[in-house]
Amino acid sequence: MVVLGLSLNHDASICVVVDGKIVSAISRERLCREKKARYIREYTLQYVLEEAGITIDDVDYVALSYWFRNIQDWATEGEKFKLYVSESDAWIFSNDFNNNSRIQWEKEVPEYVEGKGYRILQDLIALTEPATIRPFDSVPIKMDLFGRTIPGWFVSHHHAHAASAYYTTNHQKAAVLTMDATDANPYQCSLACYGYGNKLETLYYPGLQIGHAYSLFTELLGIGLGVFKAGSTMGLAPYGKVNPDIIKDIDKYTKTFWERTEKIDDWRWTYQLFMKTTEKMVWNHNPKYPLDFEDGFSVEYFTSKTSDSQEAMDAAATIQYVFEQSVFRALNKLHEDTRGFNNDTVCLAGGSFLNCTTNGKIHKNTPFKNVSPYPGAGDDGLSIGSALFVTHHILDIPRANKTVSEVVYTGKKYKTPEGGIPLDFEFVAQSINDGKVVAWFQDGSEFGPRALGNRSFLANPKLPNMRDYINFQIKNREWYRPFAPAVCIEDVNKYFDIEGESPYMLKICNVITGKLPAVTHVDGTARVQTVKKEDNPKFYQILREFEKVSGFPVLLNTSLNLSDEPIVETPNDAIRLFNRSKTDILVINDSMWVK
Numbered sequence: 001m002v003v004l005g006l007s008l009n010h011d012a013s014i015c016v017v018v019d020g021k022i023v024s025a026i027s028r029e030r031l032c033r034e035k036k037a038r039y040i041r042e043y044t045l046q047y048v049l050e051e052a053g054i055t056i057d058d059v060d061y062v063a064l065s066y067w068f069r070n071i072q073d074w075a076t077e078g079e080k081f082k083l084y085v086s087e088s089d090a091w092i093f094s095n096d097f098n099n100n101s102r103i104q105w106e107k108e109v110p111e112y113v114e115g116k117g118y119r120i121l122q123d124l125i126a127l128t129e130p131a132t133i134r135p136f137d138s139v140p141i142k143m144d145l146f147g148r149t150i151p152g153w154f155v156s157h158h159h160a161h162a163a164s165a166y167y168t169t170n171h172q173k174a175a176v177l178t179m180d181a182t183d184a185n186p187y188q189c190s191l192a193c194y195g196y197g198n199k200l201e202t203l204y205y206p207g208l209q210i211g212h213a214y215s216l217f218t219e220l221l222g223i224g225l226g227v228f229k230a231g232s233t234m235g236l237a238p239y240g241k242v243n244p245d246i247i248k249d250i251d252k253y254t255k256t257f258w259e260r261t262e263k264i265d266d267w268r269w270t271y272q273l274f275m276k277t278t279e280k281m282v283w284n285h286n287p288k289y290p291l292d293f294e295d296g297f298s299v300e301y302f303t304s305k306t307s308d309s310q311e312a313m314d315a316a317a318t319i320q321y322v323f324e325q326s327v328f329r330a331l332n333k334l335h336e337d338t339r340g341f342n343n344d345t346v347c348l349a350g351g352s353f354l355n356c357t358t359n360g361k362i363h364k365n366t367p368f369k370n371v372s373p374y375p376g377a378g379d380d381g382l383s384i385g386s387a388l389f390v391t392h393h394i395l396d397i398p399r400a401n402k403t404v405s406e407v408v409y410t411g412k413k414y415k416t417p418e419g420g421i422p423l424d425f426e427f428v429a430q431s432i433n434d435g436k437v438v439a440w441f442q443d444g445s446e447f448g449p450r451a452l453g454n455r456s457f458l459a460n461p462k463l464p465n466m467r468d469y470i471n472f473q474i475k476n477r478e479w480y481r482p483f484a485p486a487v488c489i490e491d492v493n494k495y496f497d498i499e500g501e502s503p504y505m506l507k508i509c510n511v512i513t514g515k516l517p518a519v520t521h522v523d524g525t526a527r528v529q530t531v532k533k534e535d536n537p538k539f540y541q542i543l544r545e546f547e548k549v550s551g552f553p554v555l556l557n558t559s560l561n562l563s564d565e566p567i568v569e570t571p572n573d574a575i576r577l578f579n580r581s582k583t584d585i586l587v588i589n590d591s592m593w594v595k
């Protein structure tokens, strides 16, 4: 059974899932080289079809998940992607949260096409979440796609997140929580589910809006747009001090939308928290567009120049604290709600769960002992999630064993370019130990924002100046952003205080040696990646080779890209990066180039 998964808003991605196995997946940004690119183009489709060894004629079902706010670019491709919904399901598209889209529906009655159903107007599909009369997880559709009409399902945004979290693990019973920075509507920000075997059942919409607040704080702190830069806020937080008034009143600030007596919208709630945190006034009255300069006001209270001031650091620390406490509170409730059924296991997705500081603290602050964040937790994972939801929940195809390499290394394998010399592991390890920086390119690229040993910069974690060197001389990033270590799984507890595995670099833990300064953050933590030989033999080998010369099977591992570019995808991208950066050695598959 071949399911083609598509996600078309920011972080657009596409995947092919065959009988529940992720055969190929890619985010469009990797191919078009524009970070977080929207929409799918024909070349993106060809990429996954070719890698899966199939054509569009082999696709049995489509699985689609996206928001539709801006259809301008999409319209240029619109003829290739017409969508239809059956007559009996058409009502879903006529009800939104405020119940006013019926007016639009009546104004622009979609065309009915015999045998296909109602043509879904592109602006109507934006209104499908939430259908508050009956919250739905999916709606049957038909899709005109490159000359074929293919049946399938439209999967709700947060159900796709939930499915990506649950079905990419081997858990058979688990609570599932999703959260992202989607705006003020309490139905659109988070979802609680329960996974058992093949099924993923909806429990409730928790109204957990703190992901949105975190994103908005990132803007107010002058760091950048939340969708791009929330990770920098997380990096800044350990330099600050949490506001004591907020700690004292934390119960008030971790309430969900449903628990608050005053039903103010999320924008206002966040502004109140920001004012309380920074003692700055927010007077912009256009809460939908907080950074608008209309009326002559800006609410950007910090600029990029002051975004690392002590006051900004304290605010970052405070929002990180409120975020963590809100997640723990929601998870404690979810554990209680699924008591006896959850196996003390929780699967997490939605962009908020890229917050690895929080992820790493869950097992100590909730009864959940198995904490599984999904590496494509952002909206790039929606294609995978919707395809797996259709495969398992809807079509009831049994789940097969999932491996780290199937979940992560979903990109296509490229031929090695001519002109290099044979890869010498010993030489590379010795060079890293001597302070050289290596661009390490192997096999298929990683899915999600973390480089996990196939598109990585590798460097010596023992050198105190290595962090500044890569931040300033190579990647051009903020000084306060830390780098992460990769470590052979067998040795992880010699250096890091972590329980179990962390194959996706999505949990922080304490570093228990003072000898790894380049990967130890100011608060003594690290976002560790544990590496097993069977998941990535070559990456494991270079770690062991480095151990021989340095005594530590640990490497600094950061994504292979320069400032604000997507991670490299092709050998040509890697060669370009090598030529225009201060990288010393380039490795592509079994060849290397040395400057």
Ligand SMILES: [Fe+2]
Residues within 6 Å of the ligand: 157, 161, 180, 181, 182, 350, 351, 378, 379
């Ligand atoms: Fe999302």
